[in-house]
Each structure stands twice: as structure tokens, then as C-alpha cells.
Amino acid sequence: MAVFTPQAIGFVRSPYTDSKSIPKGLGARHDAEGTLEILPEFELGLTDIEGFSHLFVIWAFDRSEGFELIGRAPIDERTHGVFATRSPRRPNPIALSVVELLSREGRHLHVRGVDMLDGTPILDIKPYMSSIPSEKLRRGWVAEAEERSKS
């Protein structure tokens, strides 16, 4: 069932041209800067976006093929279900990143926190409006893997 036909609203300009160069694993920091280049026909949709400090970026894993329901994450030797990981090999190859909006110049959004490859198609941008307090989060196997890595 195709629920709609995705189209790129723009593309990511990122320092990463090879997925191996993107920091992954426990404690990986995503503070690389990059640009979300929105296509001219969608620029009007950015109106008032500069008031937000953080954005959700929904993008396509366009260089990933197929999916596996169980797989190994870079931070853990054990396998986990795909919906409990951020693996690119998903039934719908949709990715989600949170970035900090540094500045806007027309249809270019300069952001910090890119973990996408250069040229990645962007599907949507949404304002980040609220957070779950850290003390309320349980992080399952990720927290367990962190504990094991300390010992």
C-alpha cells in the first residue's frame, strides 16, 4: 500500500560523503555543521522557522537498500529489532534527526548536528517544541550497552 509519493523538499549539504565518516556508537557526538537547502518552490514554507532553536528533520535513507527486522547496532554486539534501533535498513527508509538551527539565509538553513550524508533528500522539517524530561526516559538496550561498555 503506497500511502503517498514522497518528494524531496530539499537536500542536505553536509561534510560527510561516506557513511563510514559519520560518528556512530556510544557517546557519538553529532556537532557537525551543515546546511538544509530547501528547493525554491518550498521556500515560503520556511516562514517564521527562524524563531525555533531546534528542528526535526525527516529525511530519506536514499543510499540504503532493503531492510532487516533484526540487526546489530554499531554500539552493541547483540541484535535488536529494527524499530528499537536507528538502523537505515527499515521497511520505510525514513530517518529522523534533531538539529540546532544556527541561522537562516533565504532557503538555506544553517544547522548544527547533521548526521546525514551530503546530498541526502529532505522530506519534511518540523519545529521541535517540547522535550520529555531526561529523568522520565528509559532507554532499554542502549542504557544496558552503555553500562557494559563502562565495566
Added chain:
Amino acid sequence: MAVFTPQAIGFVRSPYTDSKSIPKGLGARHDAEGTLEILPEFELGLTDIEGFSHLFVIWAFDRSEGFELIGRAPIDERTHGVFATRSPRRPNPIALSVVELLSREGRHLHVRGVDMLDGTPILDIKPYMSSIPSEKLRRGWVAEAEERSKS
């Protein structure tokens, strides 16, 4: 450019059968409970998901048609760009919700915080691993509208 063909991995069971009944606007609380019914062929992908307290649910606005780049949000008389709002009328009709995972029974995830209509197709589920601290968030026109509503 169709970057992939979306498919439903499951459907939302929600108390909302009419979009008018979904709480919207300033201070709207989304504490309704519902179920994410994952299709049998994707159940294996849920392995280990029960360790997470919160999940990102990516879903399709399947009852929305077309898009508008500038529109009015329910919480504000002023218009804003679509990428600065959660409007359903987006170039790609993709929605994002954060829900609290209450329990899992096989391929059924019981969750709190549904703001989807009953029968909504689910595209993806990802673990919610970290938050931006509230004190670091700027919320642009949303914060301004909240201020105006108090005065």
C-alpha cells in the same frame, strides 16, 4: 522525485474517529491511550522495544489532501510557514508523534499520547533516546502566541 514507496507497517487504534475531537491548540494535552497494531510480518522488528519508555511514531496524514506553504495554526490567528507548524497539509504528508510506551503484547503496543485518528497508517517507529533540555529550546511564534493568550 519519488524517493521510495511508503508502506504501512501497522495501524493506530485510537479513541479519535474525527479530527475535530483531537485536542489542539495552546495547552492541548495528549494523554489519550491507544494501540499501535503492527502487522504480523513486521512483529520481529519490535524485539527489545519494551525497554524504551517513549517512542517516536512516524505516520501518514492519510486523510489530508494537498498542501499549503502558509497557513493558520489552531493556536494562533496569524499565519506561519508549514515547516514552522505541525499542519497536516504538508508537501509530504508525514506526521511525527512522541508516545509513552505503556506495555507490549506481541505485535500490539499500548501507548499514551496518541493524537492520531483511528485507522491511521504507521510508517515507522523509533526509540526516543535523548531530549534537548527545555531551557535550551526557543519556540518562536508558539511562545509568542502563548504570551499573547495570557494577556
